[in-house]
Amino acid sequence: MKLTYRDLKETTNLFRDFIYNFEKVDTFYAGNFRKIESFEKCRADLTKRKYFRNEIASILERQNSELGASVQTLKNISYLKDNHASVVFTGQQVGILGGPLFTIYKAISDIKLAGWLSEKLKTKVIPLFWLAADDHDFLEVNHIYLLNPQSQVTKIEYKPRTDWQGKPMAKVILEESINSFSKAVGENLAETKYKNEVLDKLFQFYQEGQFLSLAFARWLTFLLGKYGLVIVNPADKDLKKLAAPIFEQEIEQNGRLENIFRETNLKLEQRDYHQQIKKKENYLNIFVDNGQRSTVRKEKDFFVVEATQEKFTSQQLRGLLNQKPNLFSPNVILRPMIQSYLFPTLAYVGGPSEVAYFAQLKELYKALEINMPVIYPRATVALLERKTLEMLERYSLDIRDILTQDIESVINQVLEKTLPPNWEENFTKTQAEIKSKFEDLESEVAKLEPTLKETFATTKGKVDFELNKLKEKYFQAHKRKNKIVREQLYKVKNHLYPENDLQERKFNLVYYLNKYGFDLIDFLFQSIEVDDFEPKVLILEEEL
Known part of the structure; x- marks a missing residue:
């Protein structure tokens, strides 16, 4: 099956x-990802x-030694000292248990x-x-989705006593409630030969x-460390210190940089492209x-820290930066600049949302x-389990039917094939015959009493x-009698398009590791x- x-x-x-007609968007990017010449040019620029x-x-x-890094990871880090070495970046929020599936796909692509x-x-x-350890939206990272043994989409939420919303994720410490969370995860996973090993x-x-x-970071290192993946924790005070010049430029040039960003957004709008990042004016x-x-x-000649309403002049804010760079972190706009300032960044591996916001950033670079x-x-x-594939084949369906159509429409299409032959034709034929009889009768009635014509039309309607x-x-009634078909197709939908979202954006890896x-x-x-450069459908057999 292809997508x-x-x-x-x-x-x-x-x-x-971006995928199919790059020449239409090339003005917003540094190079065409399909052409090796783009990477060669970028590498040449990095050497300067x-x-x-x-x-x-x-x-x-x-950082990586503390995470239990592999020999290959530590070797990769040592290569960074070579003036000709460069890096490929990706990154993600620090979702509990590794976050959605696409996190692992990003890391492997990287x-x-x-x-x-x-x-x-x-x-x-x-x-x-790049760990998004500075992010502060706890509600985005405190839960997972998986399929329970009944193939129902299940949300499991970690609920600590401490209110961590608004705090950098680097400061969040797992509390006693992680035990009830882990218990809930186990209860919602089927019993398999891998279950104890995976959960332990x-x-x-x-x-x-x-x-x-x-x-x-440790979980990701355990899963992919043998392939040499290097984790970067930007919340590290030593990294913040090295990044201080970029924060300083943002403070000094904020007005100019904001104008540049606005101009790019206008160009995107003129080409009927959306703006992934919506930025409020006058915010750094x-x-x-x-x-x-x-x-x-x-605010006029001052910078206001909104949470505390503290006011700083440009000089005072730069002074705070020099004294305590660890207090500063970038937003989604400045973060890529800091990555490329600190590291010789040859490429960034991103999903559709990231591809979109990088289109807004070229002029800022x-x-x-x-x-x-x-x-x-x-x-x-898209991970397609053998049983789900068999269900699709049983009803002559393709994965595209599930991802592109309303599930009730799909069910109707399947059930129509199981109805008695010519049932719809028979209904239509009967309606036509009745209509014909009514028309014959209408002319007779009209001859007898013309005033009944309107009443007759109403009755016919x-x-x-x-x-x-x-x-x-x-x-x-046919649908109700075919309840099993309906239930099976809803389970197929839950596997492939849970809650009308792509599987990779919804489910956590633990469901699949368990199986x-x-x-x-x-x-x-x-x-x-x-x-x-197309979505990949991977069929999961009972034994991989």
């Missing part, structure tokens, strides 16, 4: 052109700049692209994963007293954490004199209405191809 991005209603005009290679390598070695570029460019390209390993990382962001692209991560607003990386689309994957109603009731074991990771790694 294209054209099949998915979630695909925006911008992403569709100096980076904090030794300092960065030292920080990453410390690793495989780095390996492919290393071969093509004959130089070391290292895969880096998972909750070895996610346990009371651990930092949420570090639990995420930084957060300041004085107890709570807060936006900063420009230029303004800050930072090299923009080539933007590369991550793998989009009512009869026609009731016949249509009867036809619908007949079909609905297929840790060999699933190797299967995914082997199956995801770096030069395949």
Whole structure:
């Protein structure tokens, strides 16, 4: 079974052109991801700049060693000291238990692209994963979705006593309630031969007293560390210190940078492309954490930290930055600039939303004199279990039917095939015969009493209405009698398009690890191809 991005209603005009007609959007990007020449040019530009290679390598070695890094990961970090080495970035929020499936697809795409570029460019390209540890939306990362043994979409939420909303995720410590959360996860997973092993390993990382962001990092390191993935924790005070010059430029040039951003948005709008990032005017692209991560607003000659209403002059805010750089973090606009300022970033692997917001950033890179990386689309994957595939085949359906149509329409199509032969034709024929008889009778009535013509027309309309109603009731009765078909197709939908969302955006990996074991990771790694730019349908057999 095959899919294209054209099949998915979630695909925006911008992403569709990015994939299929790059020449329409090339003005918004640094290079065409399909052409090796784009990467060669970017690499040549990177060699003209100096980076904090030794300092960065030292920080990453410390961070990753604490996560249980593999030999290959530590080797990759050491390669960073080489002036010819570059990096491929991806990143994600630190969702509990690893977040949605696409997190793992992003990381694998990142690793495989780095390996492919290393071969093509004959130089070391290292895969880096940026933890969104500075993010402060706890409600986005505190839950998972999975399918319970009855194939129902189930949300399981971690509910600590402490209110962490608004706090950087790097500060979130898992509390006693992680135990009830882990119990709920176990109760909603089927009994399999892999269950104990998977849950024991998972909750070895996610346990009371651990930092949420570090639990995420350790879990990802466990899953993909052997492939050399390097974790970057931007909440690290030493990294913040190195990034201070970019924060300083944002403070000094905020008005100019805001105008540049606005102009790009107008160009996107003129081409009928959406703006992924909606930015309020007069707000800096930084957060300041004085107890709570807060936006900063420009108000005449002052900068106001909104959470505390503290006011700073430009000089005072820069003074705070110099004294306490660890209080500062970038928003979604400035974060990519900091990545490319700190690291020789050759490419960024992103999903459709990230591809869209990078289109808004090219001119900001230029303004800050930072090299923009080539933007590369991550793998989009649909996991199709054998039983679900058999159900589709039983009813002569394709995965596209489930992803592109309302499930009731799909059910109707299937049930129509199981109705008695010519049932609809018989209804239509009967309606036509009755209509013909009425027309014959109408002329007779009109001859006898012309004033009854209107009453006759009303009666004819009512009869026609009731016949249509009867036809619908007949079909609905057929649907009720075929309850099993209906239930099976709803289960298929739950597997492939849960709550009208792409599977990769909804489900957590633990559901699939529970059924297929840790060999699933190797299967995914082997199956995801770096030069395949269409959604991939992977069939999961009982034994991988």
